[in-house]
Amino acid sequence: MVQGTLLYAQSGGVTAVINASAAGVIAEARARKVKVLAARNGILGALREDLIDTSRESAAAIAALAHTPGGAFGSCRYKLKSLDADRAKYERLLQVLQAHDVRYFLYNGGNDSADTAWKVSQLAQAFGYPLHCIGVPKTIDNDLAVTDTCPGFGSAAKFTAVSVREAALDVAAMAETSTKVFVYEAMGRHAGWLAAAAGLAAQSPDDAPQIILFPERAYDEAAFLAQVDKVVKTVGWCVVVASEGIQTADGRFVADAGGGTDSFGHTQLGGVASYLAGKVKESLGYKVHWTLPDYLQRSARHIASRTDWDQAQAVGKAAVQYALKGMNAVMPAIVRSSDAPYRWKVEAVPLHKVANHEKKMPAGFLRKDGFGITDKARRYLQPLIRGEAPLPYGNDGLPKYVTLKNVPVKKKLPAWEG
Amino acid sequence: MVQGTLLYAQSGGVTAVINASAAGVIAEARARKVKVLAARNGILGALREDLIDTSRESAAAIAALAHTPGGAFGSCRYKLKSLDADRAKYERLLQVLQAHDVRYFLYNGGNDSADTAWKVSQLAQAFGYPLHCIGVPKTIDNDLAVTDTCPGFGSAAKFTAVSVREAALDVAAMAETSTKVFVYEAMGRHAGWLAAAAGLAAQSPDDAPQIILFPERAYDEAAFLAQVDKVVKTVGWCVVVASEGIQTADGRFVADAGGGTDSFGHTQLGGVASYLAGKVKESLGYKVHWTLPDYLQRSARHIASRTDWDQAQAVGKAAVQYALKGMNAVMPAIVRSSDAPYRWKVEAVPLHKVANHEKKMPAGFLRKDGFGITDKARRYLQPLIRGEAPLPYGNDGLPKYVTLKNVPVKKKLPAWEG
Numbered sequence: 151m152v153q154g155t156l157l158y159a160q161s162g163g164v165t166a167v168i169n170a171s172a173a174g175v176i177a178e179a180r181a182r183k184v185k186v187l188a189a190r191n192g193i194l195g196a197l198r199e200d201l202i203d204t205s206r207e208s209a210a211a212i213a214a215l216a217h218t219p220g221g222a223f224g225s226c227r228y229k230l231k232s233l234d235a236d237r238a239k240y241e242r243l244l245q246v247l248q249a250h251d252v253r254y255f256l257y258n259g260g261n262d263s264a265d266t267a268w269k270v271s272q273l274a275q276a277f278g279y280p281l282h283c284i285g286v287p288k289t290i291d292n293d294l295a296v297t298d299t300c301p302g303f304g305s306a307a308k309f310t311a312v313s314v315r316e317a318a319l320d321v322a323a324m325a326e327t328s329t330k331v332f333v334y335e336a337m338g339r340h341a342g343w344l345a346a347a348a349g350l351a352a353q354s355p356d357d358a359p360q361i362i363l364f365p366e367r368a369y370d371e372a373a374f375l376a377q378v379d380k381v382v383k384t385v386g387w388c389v390v391v392a393s394e395g396i397q398t399a400d401g402r403f404v405a406d407a408g409g410g411t412d413s414f415g416h417t418q419l420g421g422v423a424s425y426l427a428g429k430v431k432e433s434l435g436y437k438v439h440w441t442l443p444d445y446l447q448r449s450a451r452h453i454a455s456r457t458d459w460d461q462a463q464a465v466g467k468a469a470v471q472y473a474l475k476g477m478n479a480v481m482p483a484i485v486r487s488s489d490a491p492y493r494w495k496v497e498a499v500p501l502h503k504v505a506n507h508e509k510k511m512p513a514g515f516l517r518k519d520g521f522g523i524t525d526k527a528r529r530y531l532q533p534l535i536r537g538e539a540p541l542p543y544g545n546d547g548l549p550k551y552v553t554l555k556n557v558p559v560k561k562k563l564p565a566w567e568g
Numbered sequence: 569m570v571q572g573t574l575l576y577a578q579s580g581g582v583t584a585v586i587n588a589s590a591a592g593v594i595a596e597a598r599a600r601k602v603k604v605l606a607a608r609n610g611i612l613g614a615l616r617e618d619l620i621d622t623s624r625e626s627a628a629a630i631a632a633l634a635h636t637p638g639g640a641f642g643s644c645r646y647k648l649k650s651l652d653a654d655r656a657k658y659e660r661l662l663q664v665l666q667a668h669d670v671r672y673f674l675y676n677g678g679n680d681s682a683d684t685a686w687k688v689s690q691l692a693q694a695f696g697y698p699l700h701c702i703g704v705p706k707t708i709d710n711d712l713a714v715t716d717t718c719p720g721f722g723s724a725a726k727f728t729a730v731s732v733r734e735a736a737l738d739v740a741a742m743a744e745t746s747t748k749v750f751v752y753e754a755m756g757r758h759a760g761w762l763a764a765a766a767g768l769a770a771q772s773p774d775d776a777p778q779i780i781l782f783p784e785r786a787y788d789e790a791a792f793l794a795q796v797d798k799v800v801k802t803v804g805w806c807v808v809v810a811s812e813g814i815q816t817a818d819g820r821f822v823a824d825a826g827g828g829t830d831s832f833g834h835t836q837l838g839g840v841a842s843y844l845a846g847k848v849k850e851s852l853g854y855k856v857h858w859t860l861p862d863y864l865q866r867s868a869r870h871i872a873s874r875t876d877w878d879q880a881q882a883v884g885k886a887a888v889q890y891a892l893k894g895m896n897a898v899m900p901a902i903v904r905s906s907d908a909p910y911r912w913k914v915e916a917v918p919l920h921k922v923a924n925h926e927k928k929m930p931a932g933f934l935r936k937d938g939f940g941i942t943d944k945a946r947r948y949l950q951p952l953i954r955g956e957a958p959l960p961y962g963n964d965g966l967p968k969y970v971t972l973k974n975v976p977v978k979k980k981l982p983a984w985e986g
Contacts, residue, residue, distance in 0.1 A: 164741045166734075191744045220737025226745040308965055315966060316584075316867040319638025323582045326609045327644040332863065351966070421842065441862040445750065449734040452871055455965060535965035547726055547873060547953035548733060548769065 154253025156473065158204075159189035159196055160288075161228075161259030161266075164221035165302030166309075166451040167462035167539075168288050171258055172223070173216035174466025175286070176204050180212075182474060187250060187559055191224035193257075193266065197239060198566045199246045201559040214552035216463060217541050219451035222554050229262045233269055240273050242566055248279060249562045254473040258286035258466075260294060264481060265505035271479040282473040285481035285501050286465055290448045292343040295507035296499045297483035299534055301465055302448070304458025307347030308535035309450040310336055310391075313443065315351040318358030318389045321439075325387035331378060331430045333440040334359070335423035337447060338393040341511050342366055344447070345393035347531050349523035358389035360521075363426075365395035366511055367520040369404050374426070375433050377521055382436060392422045452549055456537025461494070468496045492533035572671025574891065576622075577607035577614055578706075579646075579677030579684075582639035583720030584727075584869040585880035585957075586706050589676055590641070591634035592884025593704070594622055598630075600892060605668060605977055609642035611675075611684065615657060616984045617664045619977040632970035634881060635959050637869035640972050647680045651687055658691050660984055666697060667980040672891040676704035676884075678712060682899060683923035689897040700891040703899035703919050704883055708866045710761040713925035714917045715901035717952055719883055720866070722876025725765030726953035727868040728754055728809075731861065733769040736776030736807045739857075743805035749796060749848050751858040752777070753841035755865060756811040759929050760784055762865070763811035765949050767941035776807035778939075781844075783813035784929055785938040787822050792844070793851050795939060800854060810840045870967055874955025879912070886914045910951035 158175050160168055172188070179186045188202040189195030195202075202223055207215075215222055230236045247255060257267040264285040271283035287294050292303035314334055321332045336344040342364035349362055360381040363369060381388040396404045405422045423440035430438045461484055468482035480498040487493045515527035523531070542550045576593050578586055590606070597604045606620040607613035613620075620641055625633075633640055648654045665673060675685040682703040689701035705712050710721035732752055739750045754762040760782035767780055778799040781787060799806040814822045823840045841858035848856045879902055886900035898916040905911045933945035941949075960968045 160741070163746075164738050194744065218737065219734050221741030224744065225741045227742070228745055312870055312966060313864050313868070315969065316637050316869060317863040319636065319969065320582050320863045320867040323578070323639030323643045324645070326612065326642065327646055328581075329863075350964070424839065424842065439862050440860070441864055442858070442860045443864065444857050444859040445735040445738045445747075446731050446859055446861065446864075449738040450731070451734060452730055457965075532964060536963065537965060538961055543956055545954065546768070546950060547875075547955060548730060551733065551737065 155185045155187055155251050156254040156256060156470070157187050157189060157196065157247065157250070157252040158256045159192050159258065160221040160223055160225040161192045161257060161263040162225060162289065163448065164225050165288060165290050165448050166219045166305040166454045167301055167459050168258060169218045169220065169222050170216045170459055170462035171286050171288060171301060171466035173212050174463035175256055175470055176212050178467040178470040182470065184470070184474070187252070188223040190556065192226035192228065193230065194226050194228055195224065196246055197242055197568055199249070199561045199563050201250065202556045203559045206557040207554050211552050211554060214550060215554065217451060217539065218551040219449045223556065230266050230269065233273060239568060240269065242568065243270060244273060244277060244279060245563060247281060250559065253280060253282060255281060255283045256286055256469050256473065257283070258288050260289040260291070261504070261506060261508065264501050268479055268501040268505050271501070282476065282478045284469040284473050284477070285504060286469045287481055287483065290337060290344065291341065293341050293509045295504050295509050298486040298494065299484050301458060301462035303343060304534035305450070305454040306337070306344055306447050307531065308455040309447050309453050310344050310348045311350040311535055312453055314348045314359055314389060314391060317441070318351065321387050321389060328437060329439045330382050330387045330436040331390065331438040333390045333392060333423040333427045333438065335421060335440070335442045336391055336393050338365060339395040340365060340508065342393040343511060345391050346511060346515060346523050346527055347535065348391040350528065350531055350535060356385050359391040360385065360388050361390045362522055363390065363392040363396045364516060364520065365393050365397060366516060368399040369396045371429065375429065378430055379434050390426060392426055394422050396422060452541060454539040455535045456539045457534055459539035464496050472498055489529045489533065492536065573603045573605055573669050574672035574674060574888070575605050575607060575614065575619070575665060575668070575670040576674045577610050577676065578639040578641055578643040579610045579675060579681040580643060580707065581866065582643050583706060583708050583866050584637040584723040584872045585719055585877050586676060587636050587638065587640050588634045588877055588880035589704050589706060589719060589884035591630050592881035593674055593888055594630050596885040596888040600888065602672070602888070602892065605670070606641040608974065610644035610646065611648065612644045612646055613642065614664055615660055615986055617667070617979045617981050619668065620974045621977045624975040625972050629970050629972060632968060633972065635869060635957065636969040637867045641974065648684050648687065651691060657986060658687065660986065661688060662691060662695060662697060663981060665699060668977065671699060673699060673701045674704055674887050674891065675701070676706050678707040678709070679922070679924060679926065682919050686897055686919040686923050689919070700894065700896045702887040702891050702895070703922065704887045705899055705901065708755060708762065709759065711759055711927045713922050713927050716904040716912065717902050719876060719880035721761060722873040722952035723868070724755070724762055724865050725949065726873040727865050727871050728762050728766045729768040729953055730871055732766045732777055732807060732809060735859070736769065739805050739807060746855060747857045748800050748805045748854040749808065749856040751808045751810060751841040751845045751856065753839060753858070753860045754809055754811050756783060757813040758783060758926065760811040761929060763809050764929060764933060764941050764945055765953065766809040768946065768949055768953060774803050777809040778803065778806050779808045780940055781808065781810040781814045782934060782938065783811050783815060784934060786817040787814045788817070789847065793847065796848055797852050808844060810844055812840050814840060870959060872957040873953045874957045875952055877957035882914050890916055907947045907951065910954065
């Protein structure tokens, strides 16, 4: 019997497969007879000592957890600052861990979470408390350093490529007498990874999306509109995929320009697709439709990528193995050894190499004209959307997603005054 | 060998399964040795004598057509007026049919198409031309009379229910520190069928969607905002599904109110979800996200309903059988004999009973407070999203959708001067 308890917490925006990582953690820990607690609503639950006893969940529930989107224990947007600025919080966290004999702390999130896990490990060392802190990667933004890709991205990428291809078939069929231009808004405030993934829908130059707008390139309205017009005149219709983060050359977010005042004089929320659609209609006169998939793109477990799902489970499992081996301040990263055939493995990387770095899209991934992706990008992206992750459906036609019992652990400490 | 050719045309907005009806038509006609032509871009192709020879497509291509969304031969929004007003067009149509020895005209669409097919059958009779006109039902709006449901609706309904359930898991996980209200805009300008289908995502009263807004009920802003606030205070978060067609008591479309002027003084396209999200943010101060799935909801073959897919193929097949039996001016309708177990069959109904009628949602389908559906509605809707329609995927992670060759038939008539 391994000594000590494992605490698992989810952090930041959830994905279609973060629960697959959670299931990987719990299944591996159970196999090794390690007790797993989960923090409710991420690090906030850890600070509040609001912990969940995962041993109360059946094996069937944990198996179903692996194919349930969202964050089963709750997540949060809550960033701990530096050790100096937030010292009381870090110390409280350590107190909670100690009170529940937590020797393994697994934090499932993005850049900030890697940073937090690293700081907690530093503090534990300073206090002489034997704690193994492991980061578990997760983000649809695909912007974590070192790892080849991030669990969550591949499934959102697959949703994007499939949806764009499907919508394009609709637009192509109707273009003569109806919509000629369709604009799809992809998530990605800082990097155009998901917009790039839409490029996988195209097999030849005239295929949709004929135009992709990336935050990596300044948005040039005249050039954009000219390109739309050119595509419509050549192909008969045009599908545009725009990253929410596109900016003009002077650094203004186009999404902010889209907001304004509605016809009643009230605040109108912004949006890149709605803005671009308005421009196309106004300047070119084409009938236009647009979509803002928003959370649908990051929660669509029904169209999850098998590669992504496998990797999400693998990093969860590896995190437990690293912790039990006595490793500390590391994160399981996806390492790619070959594009075709696609080969990957999981390797431990130091958390400080991941924390506070942001992986940008390589310049070589964008076509010279800035409106599409290169073959190099395709070779990188393609394996990430490959395969269909299995999903059981009920007789009601809906996926069988699980709701855990989330039984709380009895508190041992005074309430947190944070 | 049956005498004469069959002409098939697609009309109006396409769906995830209209090509399944086309495949049903072609496969059944092939089995009976009837030659099938298709009109390019719907009735326009028929008027222009722009016809496609479907015999040039392989059996494999027609099999793949059955699972390809969009409209493989092109569709159009083009309504023929009355026989008097558009007499020249109807006569041209008849000339084209005669020139290609078309004895069977199958028109796959909604209300207007049923009306057109009916008129063409009247005209052919008046001219003494032996023509069998069959309407093939199709619309995601589910508003055709007589038929229990319309092919295309069930798949859009399944996309809606699944997407709402998935997004709700995301919102629930993040609500404490992030988005508390999520607004989903469903298609449905005149009737709230798709918004109602979202109600299938809920299994208990606190489940999402906690609020549905229907065009059948006047939009009362104060009551809506009070309900949102109540749900957030009870559940912690709230998912709203709004039909694009909701109107205020004085008959204004809320979607139009949403449009206005952006921060640059230019036209801002409207939208119900964006409008409601803005109101929630402004009035209640909750963080809000919204989605406008737009064409994604009607083209998402990847999450098509098996019931819908089966019915789409069945009405295509039945249409050919009716035509070859010598029936005229009829449409294969779905007739339901039982909710549970769900039992349905296809029966011929006269086109004039379908044409120009609009099926409204029964009043008994809406909850008294107007924010949800009744058990009666669930019993009707549930079987329509049941089952997952099979879909082959390629090694590239994308569905294997087919692009037909669409080889044109040699023209025999002078160009149309329409």
